[in-house]
Amino acid sequence: xxxxxxxxxxxxxxxxxxxxxxxxxxxxxxxxxxxxxxxxxxxxxxxxxxxxxxxxxxxxxxxxxxxxxxxxxxxxxxxxxxxxxxxxxxxxxxxxxxxxxxxxxxxxxxxxxxxxxxxxxxxxxxxxxxxxxxxxxxxxxxxxxxxxxxxxxxxxxxxxxxxxxxxxxxxxxxxxxxxxxxxxxxxxxxxxxxxxxxxxxxxxxxxxxxxxxxxxxxxxxx
Amino acid sequence: xxxxxxxxxxxxxxxxxxxxxxxxxxxxxxxxxxxxxxxxxxxxxxxxxxxxxxxxxxxxxxxxxxxxxxxxxxxxxxxxxxxxxxxxxxxxxxxxxxxxxxxxxxxxxxxxxxxxxxxxxxxxxxxxxxxxxxxxxxxxxxxxxxxxxxxxxxxxxxxxxxxxxxxxxxxxxxxxxxxxxxxxxxxxxxxxxxxxxxxxxxxxxxxxxxxxxxxxxxxxxxxxxxxxxxxxxxxxxxxxxxxxxxxxxxxxxxxxxxxxxxxxxxxxxxxxxxxxxxxxxxxxxxxxxxxxxxxxxxxxxxxxxxxxxxxxxxxxxxxxxxxxxxxxxxxxxxxxxxxxxxxxxxxxxxxxxxxxxxxxxxxxxxxxxxxxxxxxxxxxxxxxxxxxxxxxxxxxxxxxxxxxxxxxxxxxxxxxxxxxxxxxxxxxxxxxxxxxxxxxxxxxxxxxxxxxxxxxxxxxxxxxxxxxxxxxxxxxxxxxxxxxxxxxxxxxxxxxxxxxxxxxxxxxxxxxxxxxxxxxxxxxxxxxxxxxxxxxxxxxxxxxxxxxxxxxxxxxxxxxxxxxxxx
Ligand SMILES: Cc1cc2nc3c(=O)[nH]c(=O)nc-3n(C[C@H](O)[C@H](O)[C@H](O)COP(=O)(O)OP(=O)(O)OC[C@H]3O[C@@H](n4cnc5c(N)ncnc54)[C@H](O)[C@@H]3O)c2cc1C
Numbered sequence: 001x002x003x004x005x006x007x008x009x010x011x012x013x014x015x016x017x018x019x020x021x022x023x024x025x026x027x028x029x030x031x032x033x034x035x036x037x038x039x040x041x042x043x044x045x046x047x048x049x050x051x052x053x054x055x056x057x058x059x060x061x062x063x064x065x066x067x068x069x070x071x072x073x074x075x076x077x078x079x080x081x082x083x084x085x086x087x088x089x090x091x092x093x094x095x096x097x098x099x100x101x102x103x104x105x106x107x108x109x110x111x112x113x114x115x116x117x118x119x120x121x122x123x124x125x126x127x128x129x130x131x132x133x134x135x136x137x138x139x140x141x142x143x144x145x146x147x148x149x150x151x152x153x154x155x156x157x158x159x160x161x162x163x164x165x166x167x168x169x170x171x172x173x174x175x176x177x178x179x180x181x182x183x184x185x186x187x188x189x190x191x192x193x194x195x196x197x198x199x200x201x202x203x204x205x206x207x208x209x210x211x212x213x214x215x216x217x218x219x220x221x222x
Numbered sequence: 223x224x225x226x227x228x229x230x231x232x233x234x235x236x237x238x239x240x241x242x243x244x245x246x247x248x249x250x251x252x253x254x255x256x257x258x259x260x261x262x263x264x265x266x267x268x269x270x271x272x273x274x275x276x277x278x279x280x281x282x283x284x285x286x287x288x289x290x291x292x293x294x295x296x297x298x299x300x301x302x303x304x305x306x307x308x309x310x311x312x313x314x315x316x317x318x319x320x321x322x323x324x325x326x327x328x329x330x331x332x333x334x335x336x337x338x339x340x341x342x343x344x345x346x347x348x349x350x351x352x353x354x355x356x357x358x359x360x361x362x363x364x365x366x367x368x369x370x371x372x373x374x375x376x377x378x379x380x381x382x383x384x385x386x387x388x389x390x391x392x393x394x395x396x397x398x399x400x401x402x403x404x405x406x407x408x409x410x411x412x413x414x415x416x417x418x419x420x421x422x423x424x425x426x427x428x429x430x431x432x433x434x435x436x437x438x439x440x441x442x443x444x445x446x447x448x449x450x451x452x453x454x455x456x457x458x459x460x461x462x463x464x465x466x467x468x469x470x471x472x473x474x475x476x477x478x479x480x481x482x483x484x485x486x487x488x489x490x491x492x493x494x495x496x497x498x499x500x501x502x503x504x505x506x507x508x509x510x511x512x513x514x515x516x517x518x519x520x521x522x523x524x525x526x527x528x529x530x531x532x533x534x535x536x537x538x539x540x541x542x543x544x545x546x547x548x549x550x551x552x553x554x555x556x557x558x559x560x561x562x563x564x565x566x567x568x569x570x571x572x573x574x575x576x577x578x579x580x581x582x583x584x585x586x587x588x589x590x591x592x593x594x595x596x597x598x599x600x601x602x603x604x605x606x607x608x609x610x611x612x613x614x615x616x617x618x619x620x621x622x623x624x625x626x627x628x629x630x631x632x633x634x635x636x637x638x639x640x641x642x643x644x645x646x647x648x649x650x651x652x653x654x655x656x657x658x659x660x661x662x663x664x665x666x667x668x669x670x671x672x673x674x675x676x677x678x679x680x681x682x683x684x685x686x687x688x689x690x691x692x693x694x695x696x697x698x699x700x701x702x703x704x705x706x707x708x709x710x711x712x713x714x715x716x717x718x719x720x721x722x723x724x725x726x727x728x729x730x731x732x733x734x735x736x737x738x739x740x741x742x743x744x745x746x747x748x749x750x751x752x753x754x755x756x757x758x759x760x761x762x763x764x765x766x767x768x769x770x771x772x773x774x775x776x777x778x779x780x781x782x783x784x785x786x787x788x789x
Contacts (some may be wrong), residue, residue: 202413219270
């Protein structure tokens, strides 16, 4: 497992990266779609720590997908910066290993579906086309395409979305929510072991605490 | 080869909410008691505020038994059978009291007398024809001393609303009379629950803080609640949740007469030539043990209680233990807790912290607290508003049709609204019906090779009508507090439930009930049954305090009647 120091390093890097990205994008007109060039995505996710379950191609595709699910935009970083892919990769090597095969088949099917339906690999599509393709997958519309989804494409999407949310909003201990970007997005004031009556008033804004449950030595590690 | 152990006076199967209570009065009375528990001890160090581990991954830190034997479900005998992936009951010393919400309710006096009170007030025809509901063999007054005992021995926080007939608006004026106050004042309110309480009073309703088996101040040398927000399917990191693991079980151990055996997975209850229980068989790491006992108390939660009886076949009981009247598995019901109501507010609610037992209740529409003369159902629902929100859960909130489920628009929505929604917990009267029952699944087996349980059950008109009625009330309450949008959830199916009842119902008539008024089998005198499986009605409130009061009463009866039961 990753050491605490590694985690801080990664978190620091992600936060710094997010700040730069944010500054750059602040120049975009409001509501403009964020840049999703394959190059820039590649830059954000590298240097990547060694993958534990996914192949590099799968991780790249997954990165492009989660970038659309919770995009980075002028309001702040998204699932890529949170490390949702790292979370999924690590989980697939451990507690979610029974889903490894579903990812292999699902990602391959999604990529085939991109070529079949839009004439290009997913990562080369425009953000709008990527979104419209993902809607096909989400609604089950991609199921009967011959792309090879196991059962309904909607089931694959639901799994991927659930894991992306876990990797964006869960405890950073599991590799996601790096730099606490997920908790900041929600306005979650963080893990506390004691909460005062004042903290629970309407209108109260408890100072955000940014730490993992396992940063204290109170608990056995998961 | 099974290894036969030294005999005990009493063996308790399962040390959860119910079994974890019964051990104390027995050991204190001088009996030698062995508790066989499938799970292990878990401590505060296992109770990290970690949503992934506790809520998403369903407690990998605990023994996985409930998750490996999830009952199958079908709505009726010709409907397709489905099976859920997991079931959140806990396997550990303390059972589900380790991570439950700890709302600690007494039933309403009406719940004990549904048949006679409905008949008296509205006429017999108002009881649905297919329902097999009976009055309990005793009334609320009989259980009151045991409610009191459990509240004071484990520690419950709350405010009395009916002190020996004296009503107090700050508590629940609809409750049955209680002999004294709660041992601790209620958990504190929050800005949001105070707002909701005021809105309810504005509607002319009588809101009150709900009772919780959680310390509102230091109690029995344990810490008060820290309100940190990870109590919902989380254990308590300061032992302020008064599960049997930190209350009655350790105290029973201190007598020196209660032995806890962990990782003991009971597979069968044995009977002798006379048809009396002689002991139980259990497996630990593939090794089988026989634990002889003069009396066996079964407290493994509703589904496992029924399954163990059905699996324990013998010459004397060819259809399963205590099942010669064919009543094991009958009169099954599970609490209707679906038909949710979720509200969106135009301001932040600040419900990131707190716990599901920190809230405000309304009982004006529960049980028979209101006139049903012009209505087409009996019973009602408890409305419960509480402070509880974790980040992954928040990010999965309903978007009220205002945004899609992902993408830039979703992100804008969640940034604004993550702390603006609230979902009420609505528990509603559910009746037993002839066609709702439990038996063994003909196909699906657990990892040891035993059939899992099969639930055949569906809600009927009475439940559906209550659901619609209660959703209307809840919507009115939210709107009165300023909600700008409401979504309603479906009532859902009757698949495996954390509030299950019946299957070994309690009653005087052995033709329709498995256990007598004391909780002992009509057919097997030295077999007692603990838990919701003995309850014949659900009421509109969580079951645990009631099944704990019943467990204490059953143990008391055993002590008083030791000679006639054990010999
Ligand atoms: C998330 C959640 C929240 C809840 N909140 C509330 C609430 O707020 N208020 C309320 O009143 N109720 C609540 N409940 C319901 C409550 O947990 C149950 O009513 C109560 O725990 C039932 O008590 P029991 O003793 O029958 O079962 P349990 O408490 O589940 O105990 C059964 C024990 O038996 C053991 N066992 C099972 N099979 C075997 C076997 N074959 N051999 C040996 N041991 C075995 C189990 O490991 C377990 O420890 C909640 C439940 C859940 C899951």
